[in-house]
Amino acid sequence: MPPTMTGRPRNEGLSRCSTDAKNASRSRCMIDAVDRMRPVSRAVRTHPSCTCRGRPLGDPQPLVAGADLRSLHQQRGVMTQTPSVYTAHDIPDLLNTLPTLFGFWPQESLIAVATRGPRRRFGFRMRVDIPAPDHVEDLATIVVGHLSKQGAEGAILIAVTQQQETARDLLAAIERQLPPIAVIVAARADGERYWSDEPGFPADGVAYETSDHHLAVVQAIAAGQQILPDRQALVDRFAAVQDPRRAWMERAADEVLRDVVPLIAHTPDSDLAAAGMQQVQPILDRGLAGERVDDKDIARFSIWMSSIAVRDEVWNQITAETADAMLAFLALVSRSVVPPFEPAVLSLTAFAACGNPQQVNLGR
Numbered sequence: 001m002p003p004t005m006t007g008r009p010r011n012e013g014l015s016r017c018s019t020d021a022k023n024a025s026r027s028r029c030m031i032d033a034v035d036r037m038r039p040v041s042r043a044v045r046t047h048p049s050c051t052c053r054g055r056p057l058g059d060p061q062p063l064v065a066g067a068d069l070r071s072l073h074q075q076r077g078v079m080t081q082t083p084s085v086y087t088a089h090d091i092p093d094l095l096n097t098l099p100t101l102f103g104f105w106p107q108e109s110l111i112a113v114a115t116r117g118p119r120r121r122f123g124f125r126m127r128v129d130i131p132a133p134d135h136v137e138d139l140a141t142i143v144v145g146h147l148s149k150q151g152a153e154g155a156i157l158i159a160v161t162q163q164q165e166t167a168r169d170l171l172a173a174i175e176r177q178l179p180p181i182a183v184i185v186a187a188r189a190d191g192e193r194y195w196s197d198e199p200g201f202p203a204d205g206v207a208y209e210t211s212d213h214h215l216a217v218v219q220a221i222a223a224g225q226q227i228l229p230d231r232q233a234l235v236d237r238f239a240a241v242q243d244p245r246r247a248w249m250e251r252a253a254d255e256v257l258r259d260v261v262p263l264i265a266h267t268p269d270s271d272l273a274a275a276g277m278q279q280v281q282p283i284l285d286r287g288l289a290g291e292r293v294d295d296k297d298i299a300r301f302s303i304w305m306s307s308i309a310v311r312d313e314v315w316n317q318i319t320a321e322t323a324d325a326m327l328a329f330l331a332l333v334s335r336s337v338v339p340p341f342e343p344a345v346l347s348l349t350a351f352a353a354c355g356n357p358q359q360v361n362l363g364r
Contacts, residue, residue: 114152140173276310
């Protein structure tokens with residue numbers, strides 16, 4: 001007997017959902033990691049109050065983050081002849097670039113960035129919550145493990161937190177475990193002052209400022225990136241629907257299921273994609289055009305996304321040219337989808353954001 005959209009026999013019904021799918025929709029991870037960074041390059045020189053152990057910021061080898069902005073515009077379907085390059089001169093400049101790495105200003109966070117090659121090209125980067133003091137060693141092992149698996153040759157480590165003693169211990173624990181990966185920069189900051197463990201560094205730290213008008217942020221915004229005030233603002237963009245609307249969407253899904261299940265039962269597997277897209281495509285077209293879609297449209301779209309065949313048809317429509325509009329529509333659906341249909345919708349949402357990975361953090 002052919003499977004239903006849930007992968008179960010048809011006689012078990014479309015409304016049956018695996019426990020794994022439910023659990024997946026509820027899982028949370030406080031580590032944000034991105035395999036590719038925003039195409040911005042950075043060359044750094046020595047801050048008058050900071051020298052770095054064996055890795056001075058005045059090293060003539062630049063720290064290069066990805067490529068120039070030209071590649072971003074090509075990904076977005078927009079061509080530009082003149083690449084934009086941002087040069088960070090010191091640790092405060094690096095601190096001001098942090099929101100361009102994740103799409104929000106990190107708080108109470110450790111940021112680790114992998115570098116490769118003689119130009120120290122930025123690659124994988126991750127953000128993780130500052131741990132409790134007794135979990136410092138465990139988190140250090142996790143961070144080093146991720147950097148190693150990503151083939152990092154060097155690492156930039158920055159802790160932004162009010163818990164400076166914990167940050168100091170965490171950076172030290174990472175540095176102990178990091179070899180053979182080289183430490184390029186290691187610093188900690190509290191939003192007003194920053195510190196390094198370099199000999200002779202001022203005990204009171206060095207003052208710095210962050211600004212939404214910093215050149216790194218301005219260039220990122222000009223390139224099409226959105227910078228949010230904090231991680232929670234990013235999570236809220238894709239937050240799960242809550243009561244009383246959740247109850248309404250559950251009822252809407254039940255009504256749509258009563259229409260969809262008989263259609264599934266009487267449609268050969270070879271025709272399922274076409275049958276599903278006949279219902280899905282008009283909803284998708286309206287959503288991409290910025291037109292209104294109602295709750296039953298959202299429920300119908302969400303249910304059909306649980307069909308691999310139909311989901312693949314939508315997946316194939318996510319291109320460099322459509323990614324932004326797709327992400328906007330799928331974010332709308334993500335805020336209204338109810339279990340057990342969340343995983344399929346959220347996977348599409350994450351894929352739509354792959355050209356701009358800073359702008360998706362489902363937290364679900």
